[in-house]
Amino acid sequence: MVDAAQPTIRPARARTTRSGLRKFLERKSTIAFFMALPLMLLIAIMVIYPAFYSVHLATLNKSMQRFVGFGNFMFLFKRETFWMVVQQSCFFAITAVIFKALIGFVVAHLVHNIPDKGQRKWRGMLLVPWVIPPAMSTLAWLWLFDPSYSAFNWILAHVGIGPIAWTGDAGWARFSVILVNIWAGAPFFLIMYLAALKSVPEQLYEAAAIDGANWWQRIWYVTLPMMRNIIAITTLFSLIVTFANFDIVRILTAGGPLDKTHLFATWAFRIGIEGNDIPLGASISLFMVPILAVAAVFILRDINKRGNEA
Amino acid sequence: MTSMTIDKAGPSRKARIGSMSRDRKWAMRWSYVFLTLFAIFFLFPPIYMFITSLKTSAEISAATNPWWVYNPTLSNYTELLTSNQFLTFFRNSALVSIFVVIITMLISIPAAFALARMRFWGSTTLATGVFLTYLIPDTLLFIPLFKMFATFAQWTGIELINHWWVLIFVYPTLTVPFCTWIMIGYFASIPKELDEAAIVDGASWTQTLLRIFVPVALPGIIAATIFAFTVSWAQFLYPLAFTSSVDQQVLPTGIITTLIKGDVFNWGQIMTGALLGAAPPLIIYAFLMDYYISGLTAGATKG
Structure with a gap:
């Protein structure tokens, strides 16, 4: 990378014999290509190749010696657990994203309401769950949910709930x-x-207040249209991450009881790594692709739209 | 603008503004009430971790008030911090995270510079591709990667599975796309005149990057570094799939596989370990909150 760029420092003294190669190396696009090369290699070897390789793996039998075509998928379609996982994954992702978005929206307004100098402190406290590694915080929840020593049940017992x-x-x-x-x-x-609320110009609210808009109309006609793009992108991002979630379910229930809480990721891990059936595991995880692809297309569209507006 | 409208509206308008500010005061009071409730919801699990970490096993199994410590002790902390096993996890986690941060920066800063400033054939497609890669979750890649490493061992005899350092090669797939993406945003926001002036003065592209772009975009680089570190520190699926021996584990998997033995849960130690494992990101966050947040929001707002 550095070598490729070096010749540009002393372009005048280019040797005549190697000037062709040197000219090529001095070209802006060549230097840029070499600067981006490690990135391209990483993506190609560690992301694109495995993604396609998993499609290949999904068409093999358990010992990975025979091509079975859609056999693994057909097998999955006939299993009740599979349809349960599909249902649970969708239910889990949609419910969780809706509530995350609602809580995020409400709390963002609450923080925005209070004086500026206090906002930093509150924001700092409220963001703590996001900072703790999920594997660690889920352990705390596992302990809160403990069958015999649950701290929740201790509180509930005081108000008479079994x-x-x-x-x-x-x-x-x-x-x-x-x-x-x-x-x-x-x-x-x-x-x-x-961040989106802060970027809504104050004049819009002033204008709405002068026009006699109540708080609901201000949210509906000013805040939401101004935040529409951020809401869409954040929701789609979160939908992808939630749909592909692994840590929380794995630690909290490991899919149980009776596979009732498995998501695609945790079930694929159970079958593919723990059950040693790599092709079937790969087939399960591939079912995440359609939803991820749809979300990705919409995100890309929104981000391009933003780029054009700016 | 406001003063003008007030003048026009006359005295009746003034009265309404008075009532509005009273409404505001009430809105603010309610905001504090609800913020406190939400803060309790968001903060009680870590607080509960801390409470439990101060308890002895005897106190935990006595099932006294779980939200109070009667005989606080630091024995869980001293026990873990002197246990070789736990320190190995910590060392593995630290080494992996530090190497991953270095590799991520070495790959993504030049690439972001090239994509933001130096157009070449396919550079716009690559920028979009980087973003799409960021959307591919780890849960889709762990099975093919597992098989790839097994095949690699068959071909070369180098065993990648069950070595902590294999994570150094895997984690950049999670960190590099996002870091490149936010660095493209930061670099693109630097005025063009700055690098044009440097090039006119005879600086090479490398010099422009190192002497101008890196210092100017330092806040962005810090945000990206924090992101890369937090992601590598918190990653759970890859170490769970790729490492199994006790001495090769990193913190998240180490705590779960060694402290939870069958049906015996030593909750005091588990909570202590989890809290110590959560400490590095929390400390970074406490000191560099603004960078942390700017990195978080830049991912989706800079495009």
């Missing part, structure tokens, strides 16, 4: 994984929405 099997009962386990995901992800929405 012990709840937070991770033992299928319904509650689904609730628990979503709750933890909301807890960990809402601060991201908060910070994005707060």
Whole structure:
């Protein structure tokens, strides 16, 4: 990289014999290409190749010696667990994203409401769940949900509500994984929405107030249209991350009880790595691609739109 | 603008503004009430971690008030910080994160510079491609990567699986696309005159990058560094899939696989370990919050 750029410092003394090569190396586009080369290699070897390789793996049998075509997919379609995972993944992602967005939106407004000098402190506190590595904070939740020593049940017992099997009962386990995901992800929405709120010109609110708009009309006609792009991008980002979530479900329930809380990622891990059936695991994880692709297309469209507006 | 409209509206308008500011005061009070409730919701798990980390196993199993410590002790901390096993996890995590940050910066800063300033064939496609790569989750790649490493070992005899350093090669797939993406944004915001002047004065492209772009975009580089560090420190799926021996684990997987033994949960130590594992990102965040947040928001707002 540095070598490629070196000749430009002394262009006048170019030797006649190697001037062709040197001219090529001095060209701006050549230097740029070499500067971006490590990035391209990394993406090609560690991202693009594995992505296509997983499609190839999905067409092999368990011992990876025979081509079975769509056999793995056909096998999955016939399994009840698979459809449960599809259902749970979609339910998990959509519910969690909606609540994260709502909480983020409300809390961003609350922070925006208070005087500027206090905002930093509150923002700092509210962002803590996002900073703690999810694997670590989920352990705290696992302990809060502990079957015999649950700190929640201790509080609930004082108001006369019987012990709840937070991770033992299928319904509650689904609730628990979503709750933890909301807890960990809402601060991201908060910070994005707060940044968007700050960028809405104050004059718009003044104009709306003069026109006699109430707070609801101000949100509906001023805030939301101005934040539309950020809301869309943040939601789509979060949809991808939530849909592909692994850490929280893995640590909290490991998919249980009876595979009721498995997501594509955790089930693929169970089958592919722990169950040693790499092709079937690859097939499961490939089912994430359609949703990710749709979200990615919309994000890209919004980001390009932003670029054109600027 | 405001004063003008008030003049026009006359006294009746003034009264309304008075009532509005009273509304504001109430809105603010309610804001504080609800903010406190949300702060409690967001902060009680880490606080509970801290409370539990100060308890002895005896106190935990006695099932006294879980939200209070009757006999606070630091024994969990001293035990973990003197245990070789835990220190190995910590060392592995630190080494992996530091190397990943260095590799990420070495790859993404020149690439972002080339993509932001020096057009070449396919550079716009590559910029979009970098962004798309950032959207590909780790959960899609761990199975093919696992198989690739196994095949690599068959061909070359170099065993990649179950060595902590393999993570140094894997994590950049998570950090480089995002860091390149936000660095493109930061570099693009630097006025063109600055590098044109440098080039006219005879600086090479490398010199322009190192002497002008890196110093000017330093806040962006710090934000990207923090991002790369936090991501590598927190990553859980790859170490879980690629490392299994105790001495090869990093913190997140190490705590879970060694401190949770069958049905015996030593919760005091688990919470202490989790808290110590969460400490480095939290400390960085406490001191460099603004960089942290600017990196977070830049990813989606700079385009």
